Amino acid sequence: MFIRRTLPILIAFCIGFAMLIQYFIPHPYSERFYDIVVQQWFITIYAFMFIFAYRSFFSHHIRKVKRRKTGYIFSIIAIASALLMAVGGFATRRGDFFDSLYNYLYAPLQATMFSLLAFFIASAAFRAFRARNVQATLLLVTAVIVMIGRVPLGDYLWRGMPDLIEWIMTVPSMAAMRGIRIGVGLGAVATAMKIILGVERTYMGGT
Amino acid sequence: MIASTIDSLSLKPPTNLIAFDTPDDRGVSITLKWEIPQDISKIQGYQIFREAEDESLHLAGYAPVNKTEYIDQIDVRNNVPYQYRIRSTSPERLVSLFSEPSQKVYAYPQWFRKDLINVVVITLIYLALLIYFVQAARTGKEIFLRRIPGLDALDEAVGRATEMGKPILYVPGIWPMSEVSTIASMNILKPVAKKVAQYDSKLIVPNRYPIVMNVAQQCVKEGFTEAGKPDKYNEDDVFFLSPNQFAFAAGVNGIMERERPATNLFFGAFFAESLLLAETGNAIGAIQIAGTDRVPQLPFFVAACDYCIMGEELYAASAYLSGDPRLISSIKAQDWGKMGLLISLLLGSVLSIFGITFIISWFTVR
Incomplete structure (x- = not known):
């Protein structure tokens, strides 16, 4: 019980308060403490945790392949790709082969996923902008004004359009965003304090 | 030669040069202030010279003509006496005479940032409020908590998945465990896992970070144990997918397409992948509940999900779901913190109209 519950809460309390105090101390000793706890410990723990991560990755996909689950072919591709990148990196010491894999395979795949976002935005916008009620109609009208105003057409149709867009973005839109952000800030601080004080323990499995 | 000397003499150096240790810093920095000459028409800027016992007078920095302050941070050592001089320069590279030397000054590190005293005070007040209300909860006084439809819908969403014999997908965001929103997500995961176990359903939790994966495994395991079904917990359902943002998004989308979950839950920090995930979920007809504190992603979730938990509601979710009076x-x-800020905001705005700005300056953080 002590090892599983009390000790983690004690560690969270001590480190949490130390980090809180550290923020207000500009002395090099304080910076050093931050460097050790946040940078070095974090990197060390992170590196070791990847062992567990890849154990999980391989066991998950190997099991899918063994059981011939739906789409197991993708698991084979995932395992082969992970091994290819790892072997490519270690064997060539991140040389040309690894760079080629990264530049001509990995980066374009990432870019492809990101570029898909444009189509998803279009389909989501189409659904969101249907004028079902007063609020949705207001959203539709505002969105259409902002979209037209952001392109040269808006300025062409009416000189005052860019100023109107600027006002929508910096006054009503910004006011709503700041309202949410103030709530987020207070909520984040409250959550951090609850964790430091040991009031919130759900994240370690306890209540 | 004579002309350039006369021109040079017509350039006046800055006056009243003062040097002092830069306040509220880690040392190795000295701040200089001066008054600019009356006639600055021929001045382009100021050359700042420094000398110490083991350093001869040398150029240490340059400031443009309208500046009256310079912070010297180049090779400054702590506890070494420095003296500064300053002179004006013209576009023709003429220079004035040196100003009077500054007094000797030492750089040294501070143990407290006095400029953050307002943050300390507000943090302490907030901490006191928090402790007060947590203690007050022990008296058993009932506290009203408004309904959060997204969290109320969790039961329905989990129940639907059970009826359809399909799994529930839970995505805990794409940021590490050090992020408060990820911790909030883990706080929600456990009650969700408990509900899933009670309904005898399957929970899939793909992860982007190994530490998050470990915490998620623990939370799900505890949830299943609390529901009295520890044997139903499968460690393989809470797994590591990919550390790359878009590979992770592609992987989660693949799971949605193959496994066809009846319910998708997105709680945590999301970025560009938010809509990729939510739209795919929408396309497969899953009930979707999303919660994030990332304001730019909220419109995407609102457009593509059935329920959206916004901003601070994400942090309140743990209290809401657990019903623990201390958390509520x-x-x-x-x-109360919000009320205090709202009053300060209104007061600050009204007073600033009359030129009284102490509330605004008190809330300013350098």
Whole structure:
């Protein structure tokens, strides 16, 4: 019980308060403490945790392949790709082969996923902008004004359009965003304090 | 030669040069202030010279003509006496005479940032409020908590998945465990896992970070144990997918397409992948509940999900789901904090109209 519950809460309390105090101390000793706890410990723990991560990755996909689950072919591709990148990196010491894999395979795949976002935005916008009620109609009208105003057409149709867009973005839109952000800030601080004080323990499995 | 000397003499150096240790810093920095000459028409800028016992007078920095302050941070050592001089320069590279030397000054590190005293005071007040309400909860006083439809719908969503014999997908965001929103997500995961176990359904939790994966495994395991079904917990359902943002998004989308979950839950920090995930979920007809504190992603979730938990509601979710009076009471402290900020905001705005700005400056953080 002590090892599983009390000790983690004690560690969270001590480190949490130390980090809180550290923020207000500009002395090099304080910076050093931050460097050790946040940078070095974090990197060390992170590196070791990847062992567990890849154990999980391989066991998950190997099991899918063994059981011939739906789409197991993708698991084979995932395992082969992970091994290819790892072997490519270690064997060539991140040389040309690894760079080629990264530049001509990995980066374009990432870019492809990101570029898909444009189509998803279009389909989501189409659904969101249907004028079902007063609020949705207001959203539709505002969105259409902002979209037209952001392109040269808006300025062409009416000189005052860019100023109107600027006002929508910096006054009503910004006011709503700041309202949410103030709530987020207070909520984040409250959550951090609850964790430091040991009031919130759900994240370690306890209540 | 004579002309350039006369021109040079017509350039006046800055006056009243003062040097002092830069306040509220880690040392190795000295701040200089001066008054600019009356006639600056021929001046382009100021050359700042420094000397110490083991350093001869040398150029240490340059400031443009309208500046009256310079912070010297180049090779400054702590506890070494420095003296500064300053002179004006013209576009023709003429220079004035040196100003009077500054007094000797030492750089040294500070143990407290006095400029953050307002943050300390507000943090302490907030901490006191939090402790007060948590203690007050022990008296058993009932605290009103408004309904959060997204969280109320969790039962329905999990129940639907059970009826359809399909799994529930839970995505805990794409940021590491050090992020408060990820911790909030883990706080929600456990009650969700408990519900899933009670309904005898399957929970899939793909992860982007190994530490998050370990915490998620623990939370799900505890949830299943609390529901009295520890044997139903499968460690393989809470797994590591990919550390790359878009590979992770592609992987989660693949799971949605193959496994066809009846319910998708997105709680945590999301970025560009938010809509990729939510739209795919929408396309497969899953009930979707999303919660994030990332304001730019909220419109995407609102457009593509059935329920959206916005901003601070994400942090309140743990209290809401657990029903623990101590956690619920902490939300009361948040409300009081918001009320305090709202009053300060209104007062600050009204007073600033009349030129009284002490509230605004008190809330300013350098």
